[in-house]
Amino acid sequence: MRQVDTLIIGGGIAGLSAAARLARHGETVVLEAESQPGYHASGRSVTFCHFGLGDGLVKALTAVSRETFAAPISEGETPVAHRHPALHIARADQAAEVDALEKVHRALSPDYHRLSGKEAAKIVPLRTGGEAATAFALLDPNGFKLDPHAMLQRHIAALREAGGTLVTDARATAIRRDGGRWVVDTMDESYATTRLINAAGAWADQVAAMAGVAPIGIEPRRRTVISFNGPGDTDVSAWPFTKTIGEGFYFLPEGTDRLLASPQDETVSEPCDASPEEIDIATIAWRIEEATTMTVPRIAHRWAGLRSFAPDERPVVGYDPDAPGFFWLAGQGGFGLQTSPALSLAAEALAMELEWPENLKRGGIGMQDLEPKRLRERRSA
Ligand SMILES: Cc1cc2nc3c(=O)[nH]c(=O)nc-3n(C[C@H](O)[C@H](O)[C@H](O)COP(=O)(O)OP(=O)(O)OC[C@H]3O[C@@H](n4cnc5c(N)ncnc54)[C@H](O)[C@@H]3O)c2cc1C
Structure with a gap:
């Protein structure tokens, strides 16, 4: 059994952009079911960054992320965004x-x-x-035309540089709670963690169900x-x-x-x-x-x-209020690449209980806008 600080299920843009940040706080492993990262939504997107979709929150997340895409890059770095x-x-x-x-x-x-x-x-x-x-x-x-491959590769490089690992062909097949930890089985290995991040895209509810956590309605x-x-x-x-x-x-x-x-x-x-x-x-x-x-x-x-x-078409980022250490990073709709800089920042702050980032505050984005709690309250209302 391998003990890690953060275990992320899903090697798409959500899981990998969060992994690049979380790996700086402790040992991080990303499990991806397929043989390559970005095989599903993240690799099939047309990856354009624009304001023509989503509600005010999605547009605000896009605006904050656009600052990252517009920022100059260092020499030798592959650009991930081209103005268009x-x-x-x-x-x-x-x-x-x-x-x-x-x-x-x-x-x-x-x-x-x-x-x-x-x-x-x-x-x-x-x-x-x-x-x-x-x-x-x-x-x-x-607007910006994004390069999904370059985005994923940049996050994988940052994950590895911080000592983290991406494991492909590693489908999580069983999840259980064991003495305050989550234990996740794949074909080849079992992992134990106190911080389990569900970034499984279309499978996010299925992953929750596997862990005995109530689905959110993805x-x-x-x-x-x-x-x-x-x-x-x-x-x-x-x-x-x-x-x-x-x-x-x-x-x-x-x-x-x-x-x-x-x-x-x-x-x-x-x-x-x-x-x-x-x-x-x-x-x-x-x-x-x-x-x-x-x-x-x-x-x-x-x-x-x-x-x-998600039922309110907003992304879901944060710990499940009823399942300690179970963190949702799901519901990225048709805006998961263009909002990934802002969403990964939010995921880092919420997962590590850091101060809420200034640029999210400036963009009018509150943690309660993203946390799964709002959907649980909606269900019970
Ligand atoms: C046609 C199309 C056009 C789009 N255009 C845009 C656009 O222009 N701009 C934009 O920003 N967004 C766009 N999107 C949306 C964007 O692609 C998604 O929001 C984003 O890719 C979601 O990322 P994700 O990481 O959540 O999901 P995914 O990329 O699907 O990643 C989830 C990963 O979890 C893995 N997984 C699932 N279950 C398990 C398990 N049990 N164990 C291990 N791994 C597991 C899957 O194999 C998958 O790789 C588009 C999407 C599509 C389909």
């Missing part, structure tokens, strides 16, 4: 939503500005006539992505991440001639190795062709991943 514009587009009947969003977004990023549909269509080939036409847009020049929802060639010889690399306000689609460049696109599907799923459904692929192709002058003649790649949500 974001364009939020809307139809004529969504004028009120655009007004409301403009206010919220400008408070977070003063460079946000409004464009007419015709102005937006000069940047990307949007239709400006017909029912699906773009009538308004909000452009944020300060709901995995499938999201589909396709890639296809952009129009003709056009270099699409500078096109903004373009997303409809509300339901619809998004697309963004992948290199100079390819685009990635999603119908923003949210089909509830069991935790699994998600794969795309034909209906979602057909929907995205149809929506792109309806709202832009592009055609989607051939789909080069397709994939799907699970985004996991």
Whole structure:
């Protein structure tokens, strides 16, 4: 039996970004069920950092994290974020939503500005006539395209540098309470710890159930992505991440001639190795062709991943009020990469009972906004 200070279940962005910080406080081990880190949600994301999703708390976590992405890096370090514009587009009947969003977004990023549909269509080939036409847009020049691989590798390097370990092919198969410690079994080894971090993404409730801890109601929802060639010889690399306000689609460049696109599907799923459904692929192709002058003649790649949500669609970070030493780091929805700098900082402060970080305070983010207690109270109310 190996005794460690902190044991983390899940080698995605949540588990690894927290591990990089927690390893500085004591021996830390991350268990990842798959043969490589980031195999599930974290490796299937389109990893764009923008303000077009989530409530005020998620936007605040994004704003705090964006400071990290914008910070200069040291010489020789691989950049994890590249500045890239974001364009939020809307139809004529969504004028009120655009007004409301403009206010919220400008408070977070003063460079946000409004464009007419015709102005937006000069940047990307949007239709400006017909029912699906773009009538308004909000452009944020300060979005970021993130590199998930570089992010994961940076955290793994920091974990190792602090003496911690990532163990792959190490599925936690049984968890029990034993004399004030959590004991976790994998095929090859058993671990004992007083601090068990549940960063199992779509499997977070299943991991809790294995430990005899009441589930929180984490709901995995499938999201589909396709890639296809952009129009003709056009270099699409500078096109903004373009997303409809509300339901619809998004697309963004992948290199100079390819685009990635999603119908923003949210089909509830069991935790699994998600794969795309034909209906979602057909929907995205149809929506792109309806709202832009592009055609989607051939789909080069397709994939799907699970985004996991708590009942209030806010992340869950903190000790379970009814299970000593059992720490939740779950419910990162569709914003787990772009909020990981802020969420890992919050996880460190809550797990180690440190003073609440200044930049989270400044962002108006309170620990009670994140702690699982709020969901237990909601259930019993
Ligand atoms: C298509 C798509 C697009 C997205 N786009 C964006 C975006 O643009 N920006 C953004 O910020 N976010 C985006 N997201 C969301 C983001 O990917 C997630 O919020 C984030 O990856 C969640 O990270 P995680 O570590 O919680 O989960 P995961 O990456 O799924 O990691 C959880 C890990 O736990 C492991 N695990 C589970 N059970 C066990 C066990 N018993 N023992 C050991 N290990 C276990 C799993 O194998 C898995 O690797 C997108 C997601 C998808 C699917």
